[in-house]
Amino acid sequence: MSDVKTNVEGDVVRTSDSGFDIKRLGRWETVTVFLLLMAILYGATTSGSDFLSGGNLNSILSDMSEIAIIALPLTLIIVAAEIDLSVASVLGLTSALMGYLWNHGWAMEMIIPAVLVIGALAGALNGVLVTRLGLPSLAVTIGTLAMYRGLAYVVLGDQAVADFPSKFTEWGFGTFAGTQIPNPFVVFIVLAVVFFVVLHMTGIGRSIFAMGANEEAARFSGVRVKRIKFWLFVVTGAISALAGVVYAFRFASARADNGAGLELSVVAVVLLGGVSIFGGKGHLLGVICAMLLLGTLRNALTLNDVSAEVLTIVTGSLLLLSVLGPSVTARVREALRRGRGVDAPPTPTTT
Amino acid sequence: MAIRNKAFAALALTSMLGVAACGSTKDDEESATSTPAAEATTEGAAAAGGEIKEGLKIAFLPKQINNPYFTISDKGGEDAVKAFGGEFKRVGPSDTAASSQVSYINTLTTQKQDAIVISANDANAVVPALEKAKAAGIKVVTYDSDTAPEGRDLFINQAAAEDLGRSQVQLLAKQIGPEGGEIAILSATPNATNQNTWIEFMKDELSKPEYSKLKLVKTAYGNDDDQKSFEETQGLLQAYPDLKGIISPTTVGIAAAARYLQGSDAKGKVKLTGLGTPNQLRDFVKDGTIEGFELWDPGKLGYLAAYAAGALASGVITGAEGETFTAGDLGERTIGAKGEVLLGPPTVFDKANIDEFDF
Numbered sequence: 001m002s003d004v005k006t007n008v009e010g011d012v013v014r015t016s017d018s019g020f021d022i023k024r025l026g027r028w029e030t031v032t033v034f035l036l037l038m039a040i041l042y043g044a045t046t047s048g049s050d051f052l053s054g055g056n057l058n059s060i061l062s063d064m065s066e067i068a069i070i071a072l073p074l075t076l077i078i079v080a081a082e083i084d085l086s087v088a089s090v091l092g093l094t095s096a097l098m099g100y101l102w103n104h105g106w107a108m109e110m111i112i113p114a115v116l117v118i119g120a121l122a123g124a125l126n127g128v129l130v131t132r133l134g135l136p137s138l139a140v141t142i143g144t145l146a147m148y149r150g151l152a153y154v155v156l157g158d159q160a161v162a163d164f165p166s167k168f169t170e171w172g173f174g175t176f177a178g179t180q181i182p183n184p185f186v187v188f189i190v191l192a193v194v195f196f197v198v199l200h201m202t203g204i205g206r207s208i209f210a211m212g213a214n215e216e217a218a219r220f221s222g223v224r225v226k227r228i229k230f231w232l233f234v235v236t237g238a239i240s241a242l243a244g245v246v247y248a249f250r251f252a253s254a255r256a257d258n259g260a261g262l263e264l265s266v267v268a269v270v271l272l273g274g275v276s277i278f279g280g281k282g283h284l285l286g287v288i289c290a291m292l293l294l295g296t297l298r299n300a301l302t303l304n305d306v307s308a309e310v311l312t313i314v315t316g317s318l319l320l321l322s323v324l325g326p327s328v329t330a331r332v333r334e335a336l337r338r339g340r341g342v343d344a345p346p347t348p349t350t351t
Numbered sequence: 352m353a354i355r356n357k358a359f360a361a362l363a364l365t366s367m368l369g370v371a372a373c374g375s376t377k378d379d380e381e382s383a384t385s386t387p388a389a390e391a392t393t394e395g396a397a398a399a400g401g402e403i404k405e406g407l408k409i410a411f412l413p414k415q416i417n418n419p420y421f422t423i424s425d426k427g428g429e430d431a432v433k434a435f436g437g438e439f440k441r442v443g444p445s446d447t448a449a450s451s452q453v454s455y456i457n458t459l460t461t462q463k464q465d466a467i468v469i470s471a472n473d474a475n476a477v478v479p480a481l482e483k484a485k486a487a488g489i490k491v492v493t494y495d496s497d498t499a500p501e502g503r504d505l506f507i508n509q510a511a512a513e514d515l516g517r518s519q520v521q522l523l524a525k526q527i528g529p530e531g532g533e534i535a536i537l538s539a540t541p542n543a544t545n546q547n548t549w550i551e552f553m554k555d556e557l558s559k560p561e562y563s564k565l566k567l568v569k570t571a572y573g574n575d576d577d578q579k580s581f582e583e584t585q586g587l588l589q590a591y592p593d594l595k596g597i598i599s600p601t602t603v604g605i606a607a608a609a610r611y612l613q614g615s616d617a618k619g620k621v622k623l624t625g626l627g628t629p630n631q632l633r634d635f636v637k638d639g640t641i642e643g644f645e646l647w648d649p650g651k652l653g654y655l656a657a658y659a660a661g662a663l664a665s666g667v668i669t670g671a672e673g674e675t676f677t678a679g680d681l682g683e684r685t686i687g688a689k690g691e692v693l694l695g696p697p698t699v700f701d702k703a704n705i706d707e708f709d710f
Contacts, residue, residue, distance in 0.1 A: 050461045059457035162475035173479040251450050251476035302458045308445035
């Protein structure tokens with residue numbers, strides 16, 4: 001229900017609108033969708049039937065599984081104008097713990113809930129430090145990024161635990177009911193529905209947008225900012241732990257360095273999906289498109305034998321683009337609205 | 352150096368693994384054993400023979416793409432693939448995370464390569480993807496670091512424990528000369544599997560009559576830590592002033608020992624040998640601190656792996672024990688137990704040849 005013809009303050013008004021709004025998709029998210037289609041076109045024209053085969057779709061999706069799963073709660077965190085960089089370390093820590101507990105004779109049916117709780121606790125620590133002590137989440141989670149990864153090495157050292165029961169590892173590598181959709185990706189789809197409903201169709205979601213756009217205003221209008229933020233960190237921790245479980249099964253290997261560096265890809269996906277790093281803006285569908293974009297692009301480039309270094313550069317550029325893009329499109333819109341021609345030359349007219 | 356240690360760790364790991372079945376706790380797991388090696392041998396060495404076909408697509412997937420060791424090994428592979436008229440390609444991750452090779456394996460499978468030659472970052476993480484590749488008819492050869500046996504057809508083993516252990520003693524004995532004397536070993540950690548296996552073979556070699564004048568006085572442990580290894584070397588020389596030689600079968604140890612010797616009176620008098628890489632020890636060899644040390648030649652490793660891949664993809668061999676194939680300049684090779692092909696005795700690096708190697 002937001003107004004397209006916004007004024008300068010209008011942006012804030014619009015951003016606190018969290019309802020499903022097709023007009024918001026008509027912004028940065030459109031660019032993401034366009035880029036996604038370009039990536040598919042690129043893959044299809046350069047690698048033809050290889051790229052379009054079902055097996056390849058399967059490898060695109062399964063490569064993105066953990067990134068996609070973690071991107072969901074992280075979207076909520078970033079919309080709330082916070083950040084959690086410890087997600088990949090929580091993933092590593094839970095993988096390591098799985099290996100450790102398995103080595104100590106625990107049943108897998110016990111290990112999974114246990115590590116999910118540990119993940120939630122790891123998130124809770126982030127949440128307490130951010131909401132109770134008022135520390136900036138960037139600093140806190142850089143700290144826990146190192147700390148949780150360190151703990152993972154304490155737990156498992158440099159060994160790898162790989163003798164998990166085959167019914168679990170086969171699940172990790174298998175596909176869903178005869179389709180080419182990998183099982184781990186099904187976990188993502190289910191979670192995506194839940195997160196979509198919470199973020200875009202409930203009061204909690206509206207509160208998250210409100211506090212991301214203007215925390216003070218949200219607090220004065222009765223949103224329990226600290227409580228919601230705390231629980232967002234807890235959920236992010238638990239979901240990261242779930243991604244850790246998926247990762248360990250998918251690779252049939254629990255190691256302390258599982259998922260090292262994954263946080264960058266996750267943040268890239270969320271930002272590329274049009275979620276503002278300053279909070280208050282974003283749409284989960286944009287994030288999902290961005291996730292598919294990153295996966296497709298990487299896959300298509302790899303099929304064309306583009307080297308790993310170039311792939312890293314591409315990911316980095318996408319991240320940069322994702323931060324630059326929305327702000328540039330916003331400025332362009334602004335400029336267009338103020339009247340064409342006035343700002344064509346950036347030089348000031350008067351002094 | 353780190354590469355090598357990781358490689359060995361992976362090797363040690365794979366040898367311990369290979370046991371997997373279903374169940375829910377570890378104890379259940381361990382009660383069920385499988386014997387893939389035994390099954391492989393019973394298939395027999397039938398249906399082998401012929402020439403390597405032309406135009407085979409052979410893809411190398413090293414642990415890390417921008418790592419000098421693999422640059423050399425894969426150059427060897429490229430030479431071999433060109434020699435038998437195949438199409439060579441090299442892809443790989445820029446980091447050594449357990450999982451980063453998997454998407455490359457999937458891509459190579461999609462591209463329908465004839466064979467994948469891989470050095471595994473993780474002995475198990477790559478196995479499901481490799482099994483998928485094998486199911487699609489792609490032959491898989493591992494080199495440098497093996498996977499669990501079900502993930503590959505052949506493993507090109509660069510470090511046969513017996514060869515490495517015995518040859519280090521032979522090398523040191525040659526350097527010390529006929530008069531012999533006291534020698535010591537500077538190892539990694541007391542429970543390092545690879546080092547301990549080699550040391551067993553060293554002791555066995557020393558027990559032979561021709562080495563009766565060599566007396567092993569101590570095995571010291573530098574824990575693969577530079578500082579600790581340095582101090583242990585110092586300790587050895589103080590405790591045994593008549594020491595004639597040190598064997599350090601670890602890249603960290605030999606470099607630290609060389610650094611100590613270089614700055615001490617013992618330089619040149621106490622012979623030092625062991626396992627190291629040319630880049631790491633070049634200066635010590637040139638200034639005479641080390642006369643010669645050993646390691647396998649990674650170029651030959653890649654070369655042999657490429658020929659093995661070509662032979663598999665052409666149906667010359669199936670991967671069963673006892674089959675033979677011709678590996679270009681390296682001559683004929685036989686597949687040993689557990690689908691392993693040995694590279695052969697290590698290469699000795701000394702003043703004369705060290706500049707030919709850059710890794």
